[in-house]
Amino acid sequence: MTEIVIDVMRSGEDPDIEETGGEALHADLLASTRSTTSMTTESVPNGKNERSRLLSEGGNGRVAPSKAYVAVEKVRLAFSKLGFSAKGKDRLKTIKVLIMFSIVAVATFLFGANDEDDHVMHFEAASSSSPAEHDIPLDIPHALLEVKFTGPFIPKIRTGEIKNNTVNFTVAIMGILADGSNQVQVVSKNVTLSLDPNRTVEKVEKSFDVDSHQYSRLFFHIESEDPKLIPFGMVFDSLPEAGHYQVIFAGIILGFVYILIIFELVHRTIAAMMGSLLALMTLSLLNKRPTLETTVEWIDFETIGLLFGMMTLVAIFSNTGVFDWLALKAYKMAKGKVWPLITILCLFAGIVSAFLDNVTTILLLTPVSIKLCQVLNLDPTRVLMAEVVFSNIGGTATAVGDPPNVIIVSNKSILAAGITFATFTLHLCIGIVFCMAGAYGLLRLMYRKLDLANEDPPDVAELKREVKVWRRTASRVPMVSVEQKAVRAMLMGKMLETEQKLRDMRSTRSRSTEKWRENLVELEQKYRITDFPLLVKSTGVLIVVVIFFFAHSAPAIHVGLGWIALLGGVWLLVLADVHDLEALLEKIEWATLLFFAALFVLMEALGELKLIDFLGEQTSNLIQSVPESSRLTVAIISILWLSAIASSFIDNIPFTTAMIPIVVALGSDTDVNLPLPPLVWALAMGACLGGNGTLIGASANVVCAGLAEQHGYPITFNMFFKIGFPMMLVTNAIAMVYLLICHSALGWNSP
Numbered sequence: 001m002t003e004i005v006i007d008v009m010r011s012g013e014d015p016d017i018e019e020t021g022g023e024a025l026h027a028d029l030l031a032s033t034r035s036t037t038s039m040t041t042e043s044v045p046n047g048k049n050e051r052s053r054l055l056s057e058g059g060n061g062r063v064a065p066s067k068a069y070v071a072v073e074k075v076r077l078a079f080s081k082l083g084f085s086a087k088g089k090d091r092l093k094t095i096k097v098l099i100m101f102s103i104v105a106v107a108t109f110l111f112g113a114n115d116e117d118d119h120v121m122h123f124e125a126a127s128s129s130s131p132a133e134h135d136i137p138l139d140i141p142h143a144l145l146e147v148k149f150t151g152p153f154i155p156k157i158r159t160g161e162i163k164n165n166t167v168n169f170t171v172a173i174m175g176i177l178a179d180g181s182n183q184v185q186v187v188s189k190n191v192t193l194s195l196d197p198n199r200t201v202e203k204v205e206k207s208f209d210v211d212s213h214q215y216s217r218l219f220f221h222i223e224s225e226d227p228k229l230i231p232f233g234m235v236f237d238s239l240p241e242a243g244h245y246q247v248i249f250a251g252i253i254l255g256f257v258y259i260l261i262i263f264e265l266v267h268r269t270i271a272a273m274m275g276s277l278l279a280l281m282t283l284s285l286l287n288k289r290p291t292l293e294t295t296v297e298w299i300d301f302e303t304i305g306l307l308f309g310m311m312t313l314v315a316i317f318s319n320t321g322v323f324d325w326l327a328l329k330a331y332k333m334a335k336g337k338v339w340p341l342i343t344i345l346c347l348f349a350g351i352v353s354a355f356l357d358n359v360t361t362i363l364l365l366t367p368v369s370i371k372l373c374q375v376l377n378l379d380p381t382r383v384l385m386a387e388v389v390f391s392n393i394g395g396t397a398t399a400v401g402d403p404p405n406v407i408i409v410s411n412k413s414i415l416a417a418g419i420t421f422a423t424f425t426l427h428l429c430i431g432i433v434f435c436m437a438g439a440y441g442l443l444r445l446m447y448r449k450l451d452l453a454n455e456d457p458p459d460v461a462e463l464k465r466e467v468k469v470w471r472r473t474a475s476r477v478p479m480v481s482v483e484q485k486a487v488r489a490m491l492m493g494k495m496l497e498t499e500q501k502l503r504d505m506r507s508t509r510s511r512s513t514e515k516w517r518e519n520l521v522e523l524e525q526k527y528r529i530t531d532f533p534l535l536v537k538s539t540g541v542l543i544v545v546v547i548f549f550f551a552h553s554a555p556a557i558h559v560g561l562g563w564i565a566l567l568g569g570v571w572l573l574v575l576a577d578v579h580d581l582e583a584l585l586e587k588i589e590w591a592t593l594l595f596f597a598a599l600f601v602l603m604e605a606l607g608e609l610k611l612i613d614f615l616g617e618q619t620s621n622l623i624q625s626v627p628e629s630s631r632l633t634v635a636i637i638s639i640l641w642l643s644a645i646a647s648s649f650i651d652n653i654p655f656t657t658a659m660i661p662i663v664v665a666l667g668s669d670t671d672v673n674l675p676l677p678p679l680v681w682a683l684a685m686g687a688c689l690g691g692n693g694t695l696i697g698a699s700a701n702v703v704c705a706g707l708a709e710q711h712g713y714p715i716t717f718n719m720f721f722k723i724g725f726p727m728m729l730v731t732n733a734i735a736m737v738y739l740l741i742c743h744s745a746l747g748w749n750s751p
Contacts, residue, residue, distance in 0.1 A: 096265060104274060107281040114284045116291045117237060121150070125229045126169070126222045134234065136173070136218040144243040145173070145188075145208040146288075147220075151232030153204045154194040167225045169193040173208050175215035187211070187218065195226060239286050246286060250611035253278045257602070258649065261696065261717050268696065268717070269591050272598035279605030288608060298604035299597050300653065302562040303359075303403070303699065307593060309565025310363045313545070315587035316572050317538045318367055321530035327372035328527040339444075341376065342383060345369060346443070349387045350394030350436055354429070356549060357561065358395035358402055358700040362388055366707040375527070380713045382450065385723045386443055388704040389692050393439055393731060395700075396688035397432040398425045400550075403699065404647075404656040404687040408680060413664045417676045418750075427681050431738040435689065435731040442730050446723065466498050468712055537575040541568055592706035599696065603654040612658040615646055620662050624672055633744045635674055636682045637736060639663065643686025644732045648693025648725070656687045675749035678739060685735040693728040695720040 126132035136145070153169065173187040188208040196202065212218055224230050239246075257275035261268050283289050290298075317323075334341035345365070353361045369387060373380040395401030399409040399421045408414060409424055474491035529535055545568035551557055552564060559567070578584055606612065619642050623635045639659075646655050663683050667676025691698025695705055695717045701724070705715040742748045 100266065100274070104277060107274075107277045111277065111281040111284045111289070114287060114289050116289050117287065118291070119235045119237075121233045121235055123231065123233050124222065125231045126224045127229045128223070128225055128227050130229065131224075132220075132222040133174075134220045134222075136212075136220065136236070136238070138212055138215075138218060143210065143212075143241040144239040145210055145236050146239065146243075147171075147206050147208065147234055147236040149193065149204045149206070149232055149234050151201060152196045152230065153202050153232075154196050167195040169195050169225070169230065170223045171206070172221045173210055174219055174221045175210075175212075176217040178214055178216040185215075187215070195224070195230065237286075237288050239288070243286050246282070246609040247611055247614045249282050250279070250606045250609035253282065253602075254606060254611070254650065262721075264716060267591070268702075269595040269598065272595050272602055272696075276598045276601040276605060279602055279609065283605060283608055286609075290605075290608075295601060299600045302560050303600075303653075304593060304596060305562025306357075306359065306565045307363075307596065307699075307703065308588065309562070309567070309569040310360050311588045312569035312584070313538070313542060313565070313572055314363050314367065315584050316534070316576050316578065317542065318587070319531060320535040320538060321528060322535055322538075323367040323371050324527035325529050326368045327375055328524060330368070330372050331375050338376065338378065341372070342386060342443075343440070345372075345383065345387055346390040346440065350390040353391040353394040353700075354397040354401045354432075356546060357400060358388075358391040358698070359703055360549070360565075361391050361395075362700045362704045363707070365391075366704055367711075370708070370711050370713065371527070380711070381708060381715050381719060382447065382723075384704055384708055384713075385715065385720055386447075388698075388700050389443075389724060389727050390436065390439065391700050392688060392691050392698050393432060393436050396435075396685060397429040402688045402691075404652050405684055407653065407656050408660065408684055411660050411664070413668070414660070414676070414680060417664075417667070419677060419680055423677075424680075424684075427677070427742075428684060431681075431685065431735050431742075434738055435734050438734045439727055439731055442727060446726065467495055471495055534576055538572060541572045541575065544568065544571075587710075589703070589706040589710060591709075592702055595696075595702060595706075596699070599651055600654075603651045606650070607654055607658060612646075612650070612655055615642060615655075616659050616662040620666060623666060623674075628673060631672070632674055632678065633740060635666065636678055636739050636743060639679055639682040640686040640732060640736055640739065643683055644690030644693070644728060647687045647690030648697045648728060651696070652687040652691050652698065656683065659683055659687075675743075678743040678749055681743075682739055685739070686732065689731045689735060690728055692724045692731070693721075694724065697724070697728075 122134055124132040124134055149171075170190050170192050172190045175185050175187040177183045177185065187210050191206045191208070193204055193206075210218065220234070222232075242249075253275055256278065257271050260266050260271035260274065265271075266274070280289070280295070330341060330344060334344060349358075349361055349365055352365075365387060366384060369383055370380045372378075373383055392402070396405070399405045405424070409419065409421060471492075474488050474495060545564055548557065548559075548564045548568075549561060552559065552561060603612075619638050622638055623631060626634045643652075643655070643659065646652075660683070663679045664676065666672050666674050667679050688698075691701065695701050695715070701720065705720070708715050
């Protein structure tokens with residue numbers, strides 16, 4: 001065994017293999033084989049180092065080093081001179097790990113330094129003749145009090161609806177001086193809440209600046225203009241002086257997460273986990289540490305259930321060979337031409353995403369696209385990025401195409417304004433047609449100088465992918481016991497055996513157009529349905545699931561998208577009579593699911609640090625500061641671009657949730673005098689189209705990247721950014737022009 005491994009390793013190096021493996025892999029292999037030499041009786045043949053042999057024999061014309069090999073050697077030597085040798089890289093990696101672990105360890109310690117905030121609800125009642133008082137504990141110093149009132153109050157989202165028919169409810173913080181005089185002072189400015197005459201229970205949040213050091217007693221003083229007793233509940237968090245800077249802390253945490261992802265210092269899932277831990281640590285230091293139950297509730301299990309259920313369906317569906325068959329049909333439809341094929345896939349992704357949510361569309365389309373790219377010998381990453389961009393654009397057109405749209409049209413105040421599924425689709429789909437046309441033109445422009453075809457024929461490309469798979473498998477085997485070392489050596493031997501096949505194949509084949517492109521009969525024999533009964537079962541369940549996706553908002557159906565996908569997965573598991581469940585679970589993108597869970601916690605924690613509220617309030621203040629004649633134009637531009645930029649860098653679901661109250665308040669406030677529908681269209685277009693800005697801007701982006709990585713075609717943050725961010729800018733610019741023409745110029749402001 002050792003003889004085979006060492007002999008294959010010395011038999012010639014390939015530039016492409018050097019890129020994917022490098023000297024670190026060979027050193028690792030040598031360590032593995034040395035550790036298992038005592039287990040074998042085979043001898044290791046002597047021989048010169050490969051580099052010395054190539055350089056010494058190159059002059060004799062027997063084995064001349066290739067230009068690519070020489071280039072790789074020059075780069076290696078240059079990095080060696082700069083101190084980035086293999087040992088130097090190992091040192092840098094060790095330093096990086098130590099820094100990351102130190103951050104996590106410190107964050108963990110500080111997170112556990114404070115108790116959980118149990119958020120006890122305090123109940124009081126107040127009237128015009130009987131004000132209420134509630135003591136504020138002085139066991140910890142106070143600098144900022146965040147109070148959540150629950151009762152018959154009018155939240156900001158509805159201030160314009162009942163503005164002239166309200167009763168005031170005044171809240172103040174009073175204090176008794178600790179100097180012995182027992183003098184009562186007003187500690188903070190009064191806050192006035194409006195009582196809802198319909199007595200609808202709502203939650204209203206207010207903040208109070210306090211200085212507790214000079215008082216022996218602090219208490220809330222609540223008065224009501226209503227002669228009847230008004231019951232209400234209140235929960236408050238007492239923050240130290242640093243609470244005034246919590247928005248800055250949130251921005252720093254978000255920037256740190258993006259640095260980890262952009263420079264690929266850690267996997268994006270680990271980056272999201274570290275960001276979540278830092279955000280939770282900050283909340284703990286500000287006396288706002290959530291309980292474990294609250295943290296788990298922050299995870300959007302509707303989305304997690306949708307992803308897991310659809311991944312299960314796709315995993316079983318793939319065993320039928322239908323993705324190979326569909327890829328061949330698309331290949332025949334495009335007649336083997338690249339751009340007609342890309343056009344078909346992008347249009348299909350955009351149109352289907354308008355009626356089926358874009359996450360499900362990408363889950364179904366990605367395996368077909370990868371197979372199709374393998375048939376056409378194309379780089380799948382470029383095609384997949386184009387598909388997911390058009391999927392996000394198409395999903396903007398209807399109320400069910402993208403999660404932010406679902407949140408918007410489900411809001412009661414927006415529904416009360418006459419914005420229905422039909423009106424939403426009518427206003428947005430027209431603009432999205434222009435956006436898709438502009439995006440396609442930009443795609444052709446950006447891809448014009450890119451060689452979409454793989455440098456190698458399909459069989460060579462497949463072998464290279466196998467090499468990566470063997471290497472990844474070997475790297476996951478620990479080096480503890482003798483048996484584990486032997487297994488790892490065997491896996492590496494298999495990897496190097498595949499590398500040798502790759503070298504032999506390259507030496508006997510030219511890189512000209514291969515006969516396989518024209519041999520359609522051979523392709524039809526290779527790519528066909530392998531399990532027709534399973535295909536019938538899978539198709540039937542998938543059709544039922546899609547039908548329920550369309551009808552899930554009907555009054556008679558009481559299950560959401562997550563439940564529909566999960567129940568569909570259970571149906572197919574039973575119908576398919578799956579016994580090897582472990583093999584099926586290996587096809588689930590667990591890293592993607594964990595990323596979404598960590599991202600939801602991160603975004604909710606940043607929301608608790610008031611980052612999203614700060615962005616929304618600044619936009620509201622900007623709109624209200626301009627003259628009324630140009631207020632609608634400024635409002636459309638501000639909401640659209642704030643939503644687009646913010647949704648590129650933070651998840652658009654919590655951002656949309658936070659922006660809806662601000663948009664509705666602007667549209668319902670008679671003093672601001674803005675129509676609500678244009679503001680809703682601007683929010684929807686900005687939040688959905690902005691998801692194309694970065695890899696983690698939209699759920700479909702992350703799902704596509706996870707599936708591509710599972711198939712051996714990783715999509716990095718920087719790769720996606722180069723395509724997605726220009727697309728985001730262009731499509732939002734087109735959307736802005738469309739909205740300004742329709743609403744500022746033509747006045748089409750009715751629902």
